[in-house]
Every structure is written in structure tokens, then in C-alpha cells.
Amino acid sequence: MNDINEFMKGLLSSQYSNITGLIAIRSGKVGFEYYAPGFSSQTPIHLSSVTKSITSMLFGVALKQGHIKSVEQPILDFFPDYSLKRGEKTLPCLRLKDLLSMTAPYKFKNEPYARVYSSRDWTLASLDLLGGKGEVGQFKYTTPALHVLSGVLSTATGQRVADFANQHLFAPLGIAPVENITLSDRQQHLEFTRGASERGWVADPCGANTPGWGLVLSTSDLIKLASLYLGKGCWDEQRLLSRAWIQQSTSEQSRWGERRYGYLWWMMPETETETETENNGYCALGDGGNALFILPKDEVVVAITSRFVPRPKDRVTLFTEHLLPLLAPKS
Template sequence: MNQEKLKKMEQQIQEEHKNITGMVVLKDGEIRYENYFHTCSSMSRIHIYSVTKSILSILIGIAIDQGYIKNVDQNVLDFFPDYTVKKREKTIQCITLKHLLTMTAPYKYKFAPYIKYFTSNDFVTFTLDLLGGKGKVGDFRYTPLIGPDILSGILTNATNQSVLEFARKHLFTPLGITVEKSITFQSKEEQLAFNKATNISGWVADATGVNTGGWGLTLSPLDMAKIGQLYLDGGMWKEKQIVSKKWIEESTKEHSRWEKQNLSYGYLWWVEKENGFLAMGDGGNVIYVNTKKKQVVSIASLFVPKVKDRIEWIKQYVEPIFED
């Protein structure tokens, strides 16, 4: 390990990436670096924002592996038999899980109605009511918040368990990850406090008990690194197949593309064709998996707007330190 480069990297964290609370680097399955910043420790748990989506993708894959869901080509409405489609709304009837996983489903809103969403008691029904419309099915439209909850509802209905219960049994517990409880906010102030907290272990849920799909999970950087290593190892963890290699291959290859940002998308994972794949969340939360170098870099961060590009920073200043 190049100590001079390491010192420079840590100085950059202190001066230029002040919201980073912790970082872990794995190389060839071994911890090469683990450090915490700004009063945080290995016991801290941070809201990882949209990295939650990639965790949900894993759970959908496990549900398919175990037969709870047939395949990604199932229609969304198959899982909501009691949902009443609005008059003249036909688009929703041809939307599949794959469209949700690849961000190629249309929605009826131009500007996301965040306030109405957060004050809704039922995130899934609220989102289903916005699904469809005049947009073209198959066109990429990244929905950071209002959209993925439908997948949470599908997983809940298909398994007859909460997303957190299913995750604990089939993913978290096998990997030694603890997520203590579901969290339902009683006020805007509680939610804002949650976003800034470093000591809450949980997964946000709406008033009906359905865990959020696009945000709301708290993990440590070591937890995040374990997820990355699981995918790097083809779904194997301590000689046990947690999720099928087939699902990993499918979920981390390009299925859609955000042309404006020149970014490739898999099944709720961002894809780099040459290097690997990654999960990204607001504030610079990231699980970066370099399949060529057999490296995993995970960073947990508190939210600040307009953070510097963490992926370019990882490539330029972090990866080279641990190449040997």
C-alpha cells in the first residue's frame, strides 16, 4: 500500500469530501482499508438513499430464484388483483417488472409530487395511480423516488412477507448484516432527522408497513461492501448461493440507457461496460464493483447537495492505492 497516496486520499476526504462518514475497500475478498470520519464509527448506520434500489434488485432476484415471482416479464398488475385501473388508462396494463427494474416505465407526472408522496399513507397505491399515462413504454425515465415502491409492493404481495423480513431471512442475516426495524415517520421533522442521523438501524416503511423501494435503508460501509463482494463473487457467500449468478449477470448488464447523462442501466444497478457496475445514492453513497481488478469500494455519506463525482475520485485516487 502506498502510504503517501493513502495520506493524500484521507486529506482529500477531510477537506473536499466532508460528508463521508466511512469507507471500505475490499481487494480479492479481503479488507484492505476500513476507516471512519467525522465522529462516525463502525457502529454508525447511514441513510444510503438510492443504493436502496440495488438492494431491492437483489431481493427481486432472490424471489425469482425461489419461485415467488415467475420472471421479469410478468405484468405489474398481476400482483395487485384488487387495484382498480382508472378509466381510459390502458398503458399500465402492459407494464412489466422489467420496465420498473430498467427505469423504462412511463409516469403521469412531469414534476414529481414529493409532498403528496411523503404525506400519503400508502406509497404503493399512490405510485400505481401515477403509473402509465401518455409516455412511451420502453423509454428511459429515471424515477429516483416515486416508482420503485411498486416493486416493494410486488415483493410484499408475492412473498406474503414484508420486504425487511424477506431481506433479513435471505440476504441480510446470511451476510451478517443487521437492520433492526421498520421505521414509519410521524412528521416531516422525524424524516429530516432520520436523513441526518448516524445511529438508526432500519428501513423506512409507509403507514401500511410496506418498506420503501427507492430510498430509506440505513447501512454501514462494511455492510455495503459485503453486498458488493457478494455480486463480485457471483452470488456466493461462505459457500452458499445467496442469489443466482444468472440474476447477477442479467442485473448488471445494460438494458437501458440514460442518454442525457451517458449512463448505462441494468436492473436498478448502474453499469460500466469495461470495469463493472455500481449502486449510487444521493450525497455520494456508493457501492463500486470493479470486476477486472477484483475490488469493491463502498462509501457511506450524509446528504449534501451537488457532491463531487465520487466514481471519478475512486478511480483516480482510491483504486490505485490498493492495486498491489
């Protein structure tokens, strides 16, 4: 085993050099752990789009607590004062599930980073982009326009997203609270995405946290969040999420080519052994190579944090070809 661990450490340092931390657990025991020089399990790292899957967790908490009735609720239920644009017919028909599964239509072809992030109210700016003449049910991945979900959570719970997360998700798991991070210009945005070093959660000028990126946590924090899902929503005998939400949010709700998507979670590639009642696991993937992998049938969870690089080596391949055989060797 020591030889295998040394091989893995050499592989990571040579071929996955931007990985800062990795914790792999099977059946409640750490099977492999790695940190790049200068980093530890507590080092804060910007999680990029892994933030989306943590936002999905928060929707599960809000549903369990009754703040949200169902993913079938219309989006506009949470924005009663919003004024529809003339001729807009699609937006009133959109439901929460359409946003969570990335199947809502938008009024743009390319990601509207500048339009959303140069405005004062990112929720309103993203809501203005929702709807149009596109087809409901067609997969369209977005990050800036997903900010609508922040407004939904805040309206439903009466708290900003970070406060709700601190109280109802992070605190029960022993994760230190996060504070708002404000980025005032494009240069600060770039510097943050390339190397955030302070715990927190990016928020717009109105104080609304970004649901699709911007959360800064440690590898140790991530493995706790993954383990909560492996535990079917229970932590230390306290139920934080319903089993039904975990099943629903990590099952196929939409598809982009051969890639399957749940509610802000990616599904692992299909295999011959996958059944209708038990999928092959699921993952959260973020820019630069941040990742969470959860395989319930093997009782395996893996958390990976990474420094940003433009085109990192694929983490799914790292997991399936190297980490999984190490953690769950075939008999």
C-alpha cells in the same frame, strides 16, 4: 504504501469531508479503510438511493426462490384487486422489467413526493401514477413512484420487504436485522434524510418499506453486500442469488444519455477494453455521496457512506481517479 494511505486520508478529509466511512477491498483483502472522526465501520447511515440496488438484490433472491417467475411478468399480476382508471391502456402492458430499468411511463412531470408520502398507502399512490400516455422504454428516473416494487415483493413473498431482507439476505451475510422506521410528517422526513442515526428501513403507514430510499445500514454491512456480488451470488458456500441475475441486473437494460442503467444498478463508464460479455463494472449511487463500486475483473469492491450534503463531490471520479489506481495499480 503508508504514504499513499496518508495522502488518501488527507484527500478525503479535505475534499470529501462528508464521507463517514470507506472500505476498499481487492482480492478479498482490505486495501484501504477510512472513517471520519466520530464514525466507525458499524455507524448507521441513511443510504439514500443505494437502497434501490439492494432492492434489486432482493428481487434476485425472490426470483431464485421461485416467488417471482420472471421480470417479464405483468405488474398487475401482483395487484389482482387493483381497479384500472377509465381509459388506462398502458398499465396492463407494463412488466416488472420496465420498473426495474426505469423505463416505465408515469402520469407526472416532476417527482410526486408530496402526493405519495402524504398518502396512507404509498404502494397504491405510486400505482395510481403508473402508466398514462407516456412511451414504454423511455428512461424516467423516479424514487417515490418506485414504491410499486415494495408491493410486488410483499405480494410475491408473503412478507414485508424488511422481513424478507432480514431472513434471506441480511442474516446469511451476518448483517443485523432492521426494523421499520415510521416518519409521521414532513419535518421528520427532512430530519431523517439529513441525518438518520438508527438502523432500520423506512415504511409507510401500512408497513410497506420504501424500495428506493430509507434503508439505514453501516459501511461494514455495505461491503458485505458488495462482496456477495463479487462472489457471483455465493457467500460462505451458500448461494443466495443466481449468477444469471447478477449478470442480467448489472448489464445495460436502459440508457439516460451516455449513462447506462441495469436493473436498479448504474453501469460504470464505458472504456475501450470493455467487451460484450464483460462490462467495466457497476455501481450503486445514493444522494449525498453514498456508493458501492464493484469491478469483477479487478476483484475490487468499495463501499462509501456519507452524511447528506446538497452537492457532494462526484464519487465515480473519486473511485476511478484515486481509489482504483491505489487498489489495482497498472503493471
